[in-house]
Amino acid sequence: MLRIHDLxxxxxxxxxxxxxxxxxxxxxxxxxxxxxxxxGKSRLLKVIAGTERPRSGTVAIGGEAIWPGRGAFTLAGxxxxxxxxxxxGLLANLSLHDNVALPLRFQGVPAGQVEHxxxxxxxxxxxxAMAGLRPHAVSDGVRRFANLARVLxxxxxxxxxxxxxxxxxxxxxAMVLALLQHWAADPGCTLVLAMDGTHSxxxxxxxxxxxxxxxxxxxxx
Amino acid sequence: MAWLARLxxxxxxxxEFLGDQAHLVVRTLLAGLALRLNQLEVVGAQxxxxxxxxxxxxxxxxxxxxxxxxxVTLIQAFTQLSGxxxxxxxxxxxxxIILRELGPLLTAVLVIGRSSTAIAAELGSMQLNDEVDAxxxxxxxxxxxxxxxxxxxxxxxxxxxxxxxxxxxxxxGFLVARLKYGISFGYFMDSVRQSLSNRxxxxxxxxxxxxxxxxxxxxxxxxxxxxxxQTEIPQAVTRTVVTALLAVFLLDGLxxxxxxx
Numbered sequence: 001m002l003r004i005h006d007l008x009x010x011x012x013x014x015x016x017x018x019x020x021x022x023x024x025x026x027x028x029x030x031x032x033x034x035x036x037x038x039x040g041k042s043r044l045l046k047v048i049a050g051t052e053r054p055r056s057g058t059v060a061i062g063g064e065a066i067w068p069g070r071g072a073f074t075l076a077g078x079x080x081x082x083x084x085x086x087x088x089g090l091l092a093n094l095s096l097h098d099n100v101a102l103p104l105r106f107q108g109v110p111a112g113q114v115e116h117x118x119x120x121x122x123x124x125x126x127x128x129a130m131a132g133l134r135p136h137a138v139s140d141g142v143r144r145f146a147n148l149a150r151v152l153x154x155x156x157x158x159x160x161x162x163x164x165x166x167x168x169x170x171x172x173x174a175m176v177l178a179l180l181q182h183w184a185a186d187p188g189c190t191l192v193l194a195m196d197g198t199h200s201x202x203x204x205x206x207x208x209x210x211x212x213x214x215x216x217x218x219x220x221x
Numbered sequence: 222m223a224w225l226a227r228l229x230x231x232x233x234x235x236x237e238f239l240g241d242q243a244h245l246v247v248r249t250l251l252a253g254l255a256l257r258l259n260q261l262e263v264v265g266a267q268x269x270x271x272x273x274x275x276x277x278x279x280x281x282x283x284x285x286x287x288x289x290x291x292x293v294t295l296i297q298a299f300t301q302l303s304g305x306x307x308x309x310x311x312x313x314x315x316x317x318i319i320l321r322e323l324g325p326l327l328t329a330v331l332v333i334g335r336s337s338t339a340i341a342a343e344l345g346s347m348q349l350n351d352e353v354d355a356x357x358x359x360x361x362x363x364x365x366x367x368x369x370x371x372x373x374x375x376x377x378x379x380x381x382x383x384x385x386x387x388x389x390x391x392x393x394g395f396l397v398a399r400l401k402y403g404i405s406f407g408y409f410m411d412s413v414r415q416s417l418s419n420r421x422x423x424x425x426x427x428x429x430x431x432x433x434x435x436x437x438x439x440x441x442x443x444x445x446x447x448x449x450x451q452t453e454i455p456q457a458v459t460r461t462v463v464t465a466l467l468a469v470f471l472l473d474g475l476x477x478x479x480x481x482x
Contacts, residue, residue: 012448012449046354046358049354049357049358050357050358051353051354051357051358052354071357072357072358072360073357073362075360076360080360081358081359081360082358082359083354083355083358083359085351085354085355088349088350088351088352088355089350089351089352089354089355090350090352090355091347091352091355091356092346092347092350092352093270102263102356102359102361103359103360103361105259105260105262105263106260106263106360106361106362106365106366107360108257108259108260150359154359160358
């Protein structure tokens with residue numbers, strides 16, 4: 001599903017952040033990217049999602065090269081990707097409901113199905129009562145849930161999550177963990193997580209990959 | 222060689238800017254043509270929002286400015302013309318000054334002040350909040366969802382505002398002509414009508430199309446380049462205003478040179 005070869009990323013100051021990164025995650029596989037803050041985990045997720053261009057190297061999703069190439073535009077809906085950010089990512093001028101519904105509407109999913117899938121996704125996080133609120137009117141935790149609900153409603157074949165457990169209350173964390181376990185166990189879903197290692201995570205058949213700042217990273221075999 | 226290097230940097234920056242503008246225009250046009258029927262509802266809703274903000278919300282500002290401009294222009298023009306015994310040329314001057322030049326130009330300046338700044342700030346804020354990345358990652362083409370509606374909204378709004386500006390300015394001019402100089406509506410309008418040509422309508426349409434592109438894509442260029450911090454937003458807004466004003470004045474001169482010289 002995901003193949004990365006000799007990837008190099010620059011830090012915001014222009015210096016090298018990652019180089020020589022090689023990764024391969026088969027369809028249905030689970031990968032946990034670990035590393036300290038600032039080592040490039042979030043940016044690597046954006047590169048995989050096709051929204052940030054790496055300095056060099058190749059990234060292919062479902063056999064299609066997105067880098068070098070047109071990034072997310074290459075996939076054009078052929079491979080559904082879900083990306084949940086640690087913070088941000090929700091459109092400020094749309095309600096939580098419309099944020100979750102927008103990708104589905106844009107992909108041409110029939111209106112009835114959109115409502116059903118959005119309702120179900122929001123319900124699974126207890127957000128039904130807040131569906132009409134905009135992101136600025138809710139807490140960080142609710143925004144995190146709405147980000148995850150958007151991914152859930154999309155039913156993607158590649159799920160990319162940035163710090164999914166960071167800053168959550170234990171009860172909310174358990175809810176998110178259950179969702180992660182659901183995605184990890186789904187053979188039709190490839191899961192890539194980025195975490196700083198402060199949360200212990202128990203997932204079935206998850207492969208861990210350590211990223212270090214300014215490191216020459218290689219896939220452990 | 223040092224002076225050559227100093228000269229080269231801004232030239233390269235300017236050429237990069239032009240290249241990015243061309244890239245944005247082409248990508249947005251292609252994205253607009255590639256819109257599917259089922260996406261029109263989503264994009265249409267965004268376009269309506271842009272029209273409401275750029276067009277409807279600016280009507281009072283445009284009305285006030287146009288009325289005052291029309292009245293002042295008529296007073297100044299009539300005073301000069303009556304001194305020469307050429308009052309019948311009042312329509313020619315109103316058409317020359319307002320319909321040909323100041324109507325489209327001042328409307329564009331007002332839209333730059335209100336909407337171009339807002340678009341740059343909004344897109345910049347969306348970049349910082351990872352909203353643009355989220356759209357692209359989830360299969361929502363940002364050119365289709367963000368730029369097509371803004372360009373279409375500014376284009377429609379600018380056209381309506383220019384027509385509104387011209388009409389209101391003429392009304393302001395007529396009001397003064399009637400109250401101060403006792404000129405009849407028929408005389409005033411005949412004078413205006415005789416001075417108008419199809420070329421004036423064509424020039425207005427060309428200007429609206431060019432100005433709307435300059436307003437939208439300058440804002441998009443500077444807004445979408447914001448990457449790191451909130452402090453970049455006011456800088457992007459300032460650059461948008463300065464360069465969009467410059468572009469609009471240059472384009473206005475270009476259209477005048479091509480169509481009227």
